[in-house]
Amino acid sequence: MNVGITINGDPKYIFDDLEFCRQNGIKTVQLILGNGNPSLLFNDQMYGELQEFEYIFHTPFWFSFFSLKMKPKMKNYLLFLEKCWLPENGKPLKCVSHVGAYKHKMANVTRMRFALVSALSTFNPMMTSSNIELCLENTAGSMSSFSPETSDLDWISQKRIPWLGFCFDTEHAYAAGEDVNRLNYWNADIIHLNGIPPYVLRGGHLDRHSWTPLRKSKEVKFINKVIEYAEDKPLVLERYDHDVVLDDIEFLKNKCRISKNP
Numbered sequence: 284m285n286v287g288i289t290i291n292g293d294p295k296y297i298f299d300d301l302e303f304c305r306q307n308g309i310k311t312v313q314l315i316l317g318n319g320n321p322s323l324l325f326n327d328q329m330y331g332e333l334q335e336f337e338y339i340f341h342t343p344f345w346f347s348f349f350s351l352k353m354k355p356k357m358k359n360y361l362l363f364l365e366k367c368w369l370p371e372n373g374k375p376l377k378c379v380s381h382v383g384a385y386k387h388k389m390a391n392v393t394r395m396r397f398a399l400v401s402a403l404s405t406f407n408p409m410m411t412s413s414n415i416e417l418c419l420e421n422t423a424g425s426m427s428s429f430s431p432e433t434s435d436l437d438w439i440s441q442k443r444i445p446w447l448g449f450c451f452d453t454e455h456a457y458a459a460g461e462d463v464n465r466l467n468y469w470n471a472d473i474i475h476l477n478g479i480p481p482y483v484l485r486g487g488h489l490d491r492h493s494w495t496p497l498r499k500s501k502e503v504k505f506i507n508k509v510i511e512y513a514e515d516k517p518l519v520l521e522r523y524d525h526d527v528v529l530d531d532i533e534f535l536k537n538k539c540r541i542s543k544n545p
């Protein structure tokens with residue numbers, strides 16, 4: 284089981300968080316780069332320390348893939364990542380991004396899917412020449428616009444775009460109103476393993492998961508199924524409180540023990 288935790292990409296916090304990972308045997312980290320300003324974030328010492336981990340970047344709010352201003356932004360983003368952050372082992376750098384909302388007078392799921400495929404195809408030349416795998420994350424959705432859910436990303440993943448991956452978030456799927464027992468998340472490359480808080484309703488579109496331990500999650504059967512299926516894919520916890528993280532790791536270790544000794 285490849286368990287990762289989420290840490291703040293800000294140099295103020297990162298070194299303590301990496302030390303916490305070392306002490307607790309965590310080998311995968313997801314760095315949140317939340318403010319969209321890459322120049323503030325690069326730091327040689329961070330890069331050096333990260334090389335002992337498998338790392339993933341999460342840039343949740345940097346883009347909307349449906350925006351016309353997206354192409355120059357994407358160019359800068361790739362330049363930043365390539366210059367500063369490609370791992371030394373030569374593996375592609377995985378980056379997780381939210382997709383954004385599709386707003387159109389005639390919006391429906393089919394139009395949204397084709398609009399996304401068309402946006403992605405405009406990045407094709409720059410992405411194929413980079414060593415970056417961009418993983419799109421399923422949305423918690425909204426009441427007033429369309430954005431891609433698990434089934435949409437699964438559909439897109441079947442187009443086999445070589446630089447495109449898919450990140451499946453358990454809580455987003457539930458909040459989007461998806462039927463978690465029927466979901467097809469088998470194509471996911473990364474899993475955001477988030478507990479579903481009691482106040483999050485199916486279809487309520489609430490993106491809230493930071494403080495809910497897995498053992499107290501709604502739909503714990505579904506969470507267990509995702510864990511079982513994940514095998515060696517990164518199972519990334521997105522809690523920020525170390526107590527909750529340790530509680531979740533204990534929960535996952537128990538699952539591992541049980542599956543090895545049925």
Ligand SMILES: [Zn+2]
Nearest residue numbers: 420452475521
């Ligand atoms: Zn997530």
